[in-house]
Amino acid sequence: MSALRLGLLQFHPVVGDIQGNRDRIAAMLQEAAGRGAELAICGELALCGYPPQSLIVDEGMLREAQHALEDLADGLPPGLVALIGAPHPTPDLRGVQNAAAVLTRGQVAGWADKQHLPTYAAFDEGRYFVPARHSFVAELPEARVGVMICADLWEPEPSAACAAAGVDLLVALNASPYSPGMQRRRESTTIARALEHTVPVAYVNLVGGQDGLVFDGGSHLTDHAGAVVARGPALEEAVVICDVDLSWSRRSARSEPHRRAAQRPAPGAVHVLPVQTGADPRVQPPEDGQPADGVAPWPGPEDHRWRAVRTALTDFTAGLRIDRVLVGLDGTLGAGLTALAAAEALGHERVVLVDALPESVAADDDRRAWTAAVVAAGGWPSSAAGTAGPDDGMPVALPLVHVAAPDPGAEPGDHTADALPLEQVVPDEDPAVRLIASRTTLLGLELAADAHEALLLSSADRTMRALGGGWPHELAGGFAPIGDLTRGWLVWIARWLADREDGALVPPESVLERAAETIGGPDPLHEPCATLDRVVEGYIDANHPTEVIVEREGLPTAMVLALADRIDRAELRRRSQPIAPRMSGRALSDDRRIPVVWRRGWP
Template identity: 35%
Template sequence: MRIALAQLNLTVGDLPGNEERIARSIDEAAAAGAQLVLFPELAITGYPPEDLLFKEHFLADARAAIERLAGRTRGIVAIVGFPERADDVYNAAAVLADGAVQGVYRKMRLPNYGVFDEVRYFQAGDRPMIVDVDGVPVGLTICEDLWVPGPPATDEALAGARLIINLSASPFHAGKGAERERMLQQRARDHLAPVAFCALVGGQDELIFDGHSVVLDHEGRVVARAPQFEETLLLATVDTRAAGNARLRDTRPRLAVREHRPTVETIATLTTAAPSDATGGPAAPADAPDGTVAATLDAEAEVYGALVLGTRDYVGKNGFRHVVLGLSGGIDSTLVLLVAVDALGPERVSCVVMPSRYSSDGTQGDARTLAANLGVRQLELPIQGPMVAYEELLAETFADREPDLTEENLQARIRGNLLMALSNKFGWLVLTTGNKSEMSVGYSTLYGDSAGGFAVIKDCPKQLVYALTAWRRRRDAADPVPESIVSRPPSAELRPDQRDDDSLPPYEILDAILEGYVERDLGREQLVARGFPAADVDRVIRLVDLAEYKRRQSPPGIKITPRALGRDRRLPITNRYGG
């Protein structure tokens, strides 16, 4: 069977735009000789539509779009994800063929962990289903249905399915693609059936969908793989007869069939117009690529690709034409600028150098050199004058107090005000430059460096920031980053001779403690038992807990780690449980 997987970058709520992209892909798949074309989970609405699913008119509009798409299916079967409004609302897959909706499968396994809230929105389906396409029984599943061992895929395979298809919107985190592919390989081997996994690609608020659609044979070998972070129409020819032959030789499923013969509905029996070659298989047009296996990305390339895609889509899908950021000459703003330029092009990026009395010549010079090397617009807005004005304004009130963190934060807030003024005046989106290490412990200024519209590296720990910058420097022959940006000890430069490690443990210790406390929910004693200094553990836990109110007010940012600060980790601000 020749199949096509439409790995599309769709936009939540853009029903007309999504419909048009799906329709175009149906036509392209048919022209390539595909008998069956798959689309991602909830393709017609984009994923996740969240509380849009509470709107009856939204659900009705989604169904109307599915009906129109069905009218385009002549000689090909299309399976499209959509929210079905029936007795309740279901996360569903519509089987479109011969100009009509031939049947609907309802997702049975609803995830309700991490970033998922599907139990809030959907009723679970209660039966596995098969569709017969040109004599081949095809089992239908949606995302979590295949992550969980057992039904529906098990029942469909035992009922004779020779291909299991999976429509998915699987959010990215570092290493997720490899993890997902290993799981799919195991499912293919478990069910003695080829698996076709069609995934969403693109950015949606804090979530990134990396694509990485894949087709596997019944032994778990990769037949075709789509690239990460790119739209593509992946074509593959699947030998469904080989799966049947393997089942004749492998008798293990027979007992399961005898003891638990599943009742699996065949919702439609369909015939396509796919031409056949002399061997009885589908004949592909000569120029249609088949069985492309895209290379997988290394760790840094994968994360950097996610940051670029997430920035590009957040800016573009929300209607911004230009972005601006404060460029300090430090490693964090350097990485954000590199990502912004790669995502949007230098002509759509401006940076602002805002020196104070504590800014060193080295950092300011590096900032200007980096901006010039990347070809972005550079603005100079010294903040010494506003600082003096604030000091004079507050002099009487602060007369009996020594300078402290208050004056440091005033500098950051002046800079935040200037960036927001540029945003207001020119319609630019402000990119913030704080990393996960700083956000976790509150090493940032509320309404200062945290002020902005999108936090590009919000989920990147400090050590990862250095690794990503190093990878980006190696990528191109012309390295735009001055070496001193990387080698200089990190500093906020808000007081004389300030260094981050004056206020925080060294980042190699801090990041390791944060990984245990924030991402794995380890307690104090567990962290100390792992060899971390008790004083550092106590200090970090206290800082993380105190900073929850700051994080609630920070802009959205791209999810990179398995547990991001945002929709992944939900802790009460008013909370007296420590550690």
């Protein structure tokens, strides 16, 4: 069997950290070579990180990237060819291309530049990069490899041009962020390309969190018959070793020459670069017992989302060198899940918990039971709140929870009378009182965060943020780990966590019911959150007109119009809220971009 052993290098690059990314790539290249790889492939812009945004026009970063590529080529193991995602200045130095550098030992042999530059959702590449005008084929001694970058794989023309040039393998370097069902779409695309051209397709993705994006890996190899024969893990770094059977693509070319003749590209449509490796690329599995990797299992929907939240929080704090985070436990489902995610991501010793429940909440209230369950499940010491010092990771009492008001029973003009908490003077359910209490709670959280030198985490969710709900102390902070998860998903994840922990973490039903039925805040909503989520997903994710949502969901027209109006009017509020990692098909404010000031001039 004529075979080529690949190394798919799936790792987390830090945007701008050229030297750190270079060193990580070099270590993975050595690992791949040690396991017999002949061709190693990184993800899209792995050398500088993705997305670099306006950093891509910084001449200092571009120079450092070129030096790093030269260093990698000098240290490349003999016989190994590497495809490294990196920025490529245009020949006239007036622009930059999103590219893959072709490295052989001692030199940067050539460049494969990206043709299709996405400018939608989280992508802004058309603003920063210059598109290529031709497809690219690297001609190794025994194999022709068509090289594409991310969106080039999703469009039919680049792969068809490579196939018509007689490639034995298609590879794609990607920076594909997580969204629901995305891995299924990735593999469906590689399967389609493999079946269209009867060639294997290798897909390499990044992992890790970057601002509001989470790259979740899933690098894989699809064979000529459309079967996924190797896959890397979700949300973990890995060197995925896989063997490509080259005989099938050549057999197809011999038996069906008319297919490729019919697809023959126009002159100049494909650039073919001869690449000398100094070694025979036909590789049999090594005799020392190093087999290729298999197909790693893919997590279920709750597990995948939960791990993505943890990854986003881990990489956000690591990238900013933040040692501690702080969470205010106010008895809500969102606050408890935020604390648990932080404990699993960072370790409970780096998470400061603050008791944000009003003193009026009874000791036997289910909100206190939920808070106690979170503290136990997260591994925090079970000592009473308020006993921790500023260097402990234990819960601390919240300063300034209540606003003082005069005792209504005091004599007029008696300035010595004790003040009472405001909620004892005015009913607790009064929205104005609760708003004042929430703002005071927020002040206390900020004071506690300053005292502990910690990043305050927001406990707001997607449903709350989309509809302009939530209290000030829930919405504020420096990062919102669950900010793009709908309320329905929070309930499902809470039940999944209870099953995962074998009953050690069981949210009280009243807490789950309250989360599923009410969006709190100065302007609350008391519709079932399942209904609200359907409207939010239809209006934002699917971009449906309100009349389509009414027809599909069977909801009253007035209700849908009112919710759509709330979503639109909440845009200014969302602009002042913290970064939330994307967990949906269309992230608020990042993917759905509308003006703050506008007026609907149509029904």
